[in-house]
Amino acid sequence: MIIAQQKPIQEIAEMVKDCRKVLVVGCAGCVTVCLSGGEKETEILASELRIMRQLQENPLETVTFVCTRQCDPEYIAMLDNLVEDVDAVISLACGVGVQYIAERYPSKWVLPAQNTNFIGGSIEHGVWEERCGMCGNCILHLTGGICPIIRCSKSILNGPCGGSQYGKCEVSKDTPCAWQLIYDRMQSLGKLDKLLELQPPKDWSTSRDGGPRKAVREDVIIG
Amino acid sequence: MKTESKLESILNKGEFAVTAEIGPPKHSSPEAIKHHAEMMRDYVDATNITDCQTAIVRMSSIAAGLHVMKNGIEPIIQMTCRDRNRIAMQSDLLGAYSLGVRNVLCLSGDHQKFGNHPTAKNVYDIDSMQLINMVRRMRDDKVFLCGEEIKQAEPRFFIGAVANPFADPFEFRVVRLEKKINAGAEFIQTQCIFDMERFERFMEMVRQRGLHERVHILAGVTPLKSWRAAKYMQTSVSGMIVPDEIVERLKKAEDPKKEGIEICIEQIKHIRNIPGVHGVHIMAIAWEEIVPEIVQRAGLYPRPKAE
Structure with missing residues (x-):
């Protein structure tokens, strides 16, 4: 599977500093298995961003959704209604998902929440290793x-x-x-x-x- | 004689060869290289010019080699697989030969992590074994790596490679050496030897396979300036074995530099008697000035004349 790890929260917050409302999109594929971009991580990221902005007295509204896979256009179509009134979309998928969303919504600002690392597998709980080049x-x-x-x-x-x-x-x-x-x-x-x-x-x-x-x-x- | 290399002629005559190493500067002035070349000129048969060793940016090996050559020493340019792909390597080989370079040492190269640009992207399009074979085929088969014919003036290098008897798996090191010889290597320079016993075991396996009759092995030595230098090599340089007794000997010495020279001379004298070793390669890291004294005191001066 594709192994990805979330970018530091400050880096993601900086990307959306001018936004009032963002859509945070997780992926139920590889990044769910490697515990970096599934439903749980999507909700946590949205909460973290809201709390940070609350503390800055500059609230941020978030909408969350988890696609079955962000690397298939048919699953991304489900975002059509959700993207309409947001200033940006944050994707927790690998780099493929970010690009698929960006391709579908040419007028939307689409941001990566993850660094896509490698193709590999888990060697113990919480540890993944690269295996294929x-x-x-x-x-x-x-x-x-x-x-x-x-x-x-x-x-x-x-x-x-x-x-x-x-x-x-x-x-x-x-x-x-x-x-x-x-x-x-x-x-x-x-x-x-x-x-x-x-x-x-x-x-x-x-x-x-x-x-x-x-x-x-x-x-x-x-x- | 396959080439015009002076080193090849000396080794083919059965002389015990002496090579040293000149590290190019981290700037664009050739003065230090010229100085080192002038100083070593009468004491060595050829000098290696390192290729951005430990992945630190330095003057290019070929350019520095030209300065060495102008000052009377035959250069052995080093070529690593880290920074160039097959296109750049072949281009540089043609260029180096056109400038009069006749020896090339093929090696993988230290990983960029160790250097001053650890965020660089490495190349490793081909590995050292494939590089050796590419240089041989350019010379003997007159073809580029892609198979296209070199229509005229093929580069005719004397081909060198490295061997590290101190890396693992130990028993595979001699097999890999044989592989390098099969690929086209004609002379071998080893990693610096401090663990003499292990080197002797390595040479024994070399002789068992008859490799000493197919390739010229030049044993690597490095004079150490201090016990700290020894300790650093012992603990921080991968693929190196430095026995504790060498660290201790330098620690106890009144004049560590003098002791370092003594150890190096003893090593060379010992190595000369190991069957199958055809020369010595002195890597006086940032201590090039000391090479003439070591050569002289090890009984390797004067140097023979090439034909």
Whole structure:
């Protein structure tokens, strides 16, 4: 899932300092699962903003709504009536949701309440970790199921580099070296010889480097 | 001889090579580089010119290499994968060769987190292994990385790479060295050695695989100025092992700098007798002035003449 974390409240408050009424929109997708933009967080954010403005004797009116998903136009259409009289819309979705709302309401000021961090999963309650670099050309079959594109701080394909020590990456003693993990895994699979093969330079054109990407499934396109 | 490199000719003759390191300045004056080059000229066979080491902005390796060359030393330009993509790297390789540079050392590069621009975006389009192979194919197959032919004047570099016997997993370090040799590396400079016992175990595995016959290994040494410098390397530099006894020896010394030089000379003398080591690479970090004394006292002066 997409992992996002809320921006500091002061930063969000600053974005809406000239507003009298705002619509705060949560998302029931990934950001609900990672506890940053679901129903609960939406209500808390709206309350926090109201309290801050109350203390400044400059009250702010808030309306809240949680979309099933902000990355599908049909769910955003449900905001049509709610956006009419607000000065701005604050989205607690990932960056996709913010843009979908902005696209639908060209005359509205749409603001992000979140920083969209990465694609990952939870490793314990309250802790999430990145797992996929979305490079568009998966190589996990070559690396024992561990992604060096995103888990190695240098995206090395022929690791580990000389900064790997005691199982940790040179950037931090808290970061496991992805190539140590790959080495251990390949060893336990009896496939260490695979690591002697030179992995050629990667084709990054399927990654961000190729420009905005599009996925098309012609068999499910209607009409 | 695959190239016009003086270092290649010295190593091929079976001479014990001496290389050192010159760190380019954090400004645009070449004076310090010229000074260091003049001073070291007769004492080393070539000098590495670091490429924004520890991710701190410095004069470019190629430009500084040219100043070194004008002052009579053959440069080994360093090229990291951190700051440039394959387009910029190949362009710089053509440019460096056109200026007379004949040696290149290929490495991943320290992560930008350590430098003076920790908020920078890194590149890592290709890794050090792929860089080595790219330089080799530009020379031997006369092709760019994309496969397109280099129609004339292909860059013919003597290709260097690094090895760190002190990084983990230890037993994979020699395998990775073999991988670098297969990719095209012809000389290797190691991380600074302080843990001699571990280096000897590394060399033993190198010999078991016969790698010392396929590549020239130059053992890295660094003279330390103080016990604090030793302690810093021991605790804060990833991929380094500094035994406590070295820290203690510097701590107890009346003149720590002198002791640091002594330790370095002892290390070089020891390394010379390890089978399979073809030279020494002296990394006197911010202490370039000391290189001539170390070379002389280690019995490596005068230097042989290249053919």
